[in-house]
Each structure stands twice: as C-alpha cells, then as structure tokens.
Amino acid sequence: MKNVISIYDKLVIKEVTYETGDQTVHANCLLQTINGPVETQLMISHTDLNRIIAKIMASGFEFEVKQVNTFVFDDGTEVVDYTFKNVFGEEIVLEDFQFQQTVRQIRA
Numbered sequence: 001m002k003n004v005i006s007i008y009d010k011l012v013i014k015e016v017t018y019e020t021g022d023q024t025v026h027a028n029c030l031l032q033t034i035n036g037p038v039e040t041q042l043m044i045s046h047t048d049l050n051r052i053i054a055k056i057m058a059s060g061f062e063f064e065v066k067q068v069n070t071f072v073f074d075d076g077t078e079v080v081d082y083t084f085k086n087v088f089g090e091e092i093v094l095e096d097f098q099f100q101q102t103v104r105q106i107r108a
Contacts, residue, residue, distance in 0.1 A: 008031035008032060008033050008038075009032050009033060009034065009095070010031075010032035010093050010094065010095050011029060011030075011031060011032070011093070011094040011095075011097055012029060012030040012031075012032065012091060012092065012093050012094070013027050013028070013029050013052065013084050013092070013094070014028045014029060014030060014083060014084060014085070014091070015027070015028040015081070015082065015083045015084070016028075016049060016080075016081070016082060016084070017079065017080070017081045018046070018049075018079070018080055019077060019078065019079050019080075020077075020078040020079070020080065023045070023046070024043045024044065024045065024046075025043070025044050025045070025046060025048075025049045026041060026042075026043060027041065027042045027043075027044055027049070028040075028041050029041065029042055032093075040105055041105070042103055042104065042105055043103070043104045043105075044099065044101065044103050045099075045100075045101035045102075047100060047101055048099050048100060048101050048103070051097075051100070052094065052097065055094065055097065056084075056088060056092050056094075061088045061089070061092070062088070063087055063088065064086075064087050064088075064089070065087075067082060067083075067086040067087045068080060068081075068082040068087060069081045069082060
C-alpha cells in the first residue's frame with residue numbers, strides 16, 4: 001500500500017518506534033474511517049513524523065522529551081520508543097494530514 005490518505009478520515013497515532021539511523025518509523029495507529037475505527041501499524045518516514053509532531057505542537061501541545069524511552073543494546077543499536085499520550089499528555093486526533101512520503105501499512 002503506497003498511500004493511506006484516502007482510507008481514513010481521522011488519524012490517531014498511539015505509539016512510535018524507530019531505530020536511530022533507520023529510514024522508517026513504525027507507528028501504531030487508529031484510523032477512524034466511515035466504517036468505524038481500524039487499529040493498524042504504519043511505516044512512515046521521519047520527515048512525516050516530524051511534520052505530525054510540528055502540527056500537534058502548532059495546535060498548542062508541548063512535546064515532553066522526558067517521556068521518551070531510549071534503549072541502547074550491546075552492539076550500539078539505539079531504539080527510540082514513545083506513546084503520543086505520554087509525550088503530549090493526551091491522545092491526539094489528526095484531521096486533514098497528508099503524508100508527503102510513501103506510507104506502508106504493515107498490519108491491519
């Protein structure tokens with residue numbers, strides 16, 4: 001799936017996980033559609049994640065870095081993991097967000 005823009009009305013990103021230096025972010029999401037909510041996992045770009053965070057912050061929310069979990073493994077691999085509810089204080093519903101990069105749905 002190259003593009004999920006047309007399959008949802010509202011987007012709720014619950015949690016994101018990514019490996020430092022990797023090109024993609026795994027986002028656990030809730031897509032609110034005309035047929036009801038759909039829990040899924042998307043692979044999005046860091047650029048789109050930054051755009052999502054900027055849009056949320058522009059609407060008055062603060063990004064609390066202290067709520068971000070970072071795991072460093074023995075081989076030097078670093079994984080960053082956080083829930084949007086923890087870093088913004090509540091669940092955020094995005095409307096009218098269009099991804100600029102290719103998006104893949106990896107689980108429905």
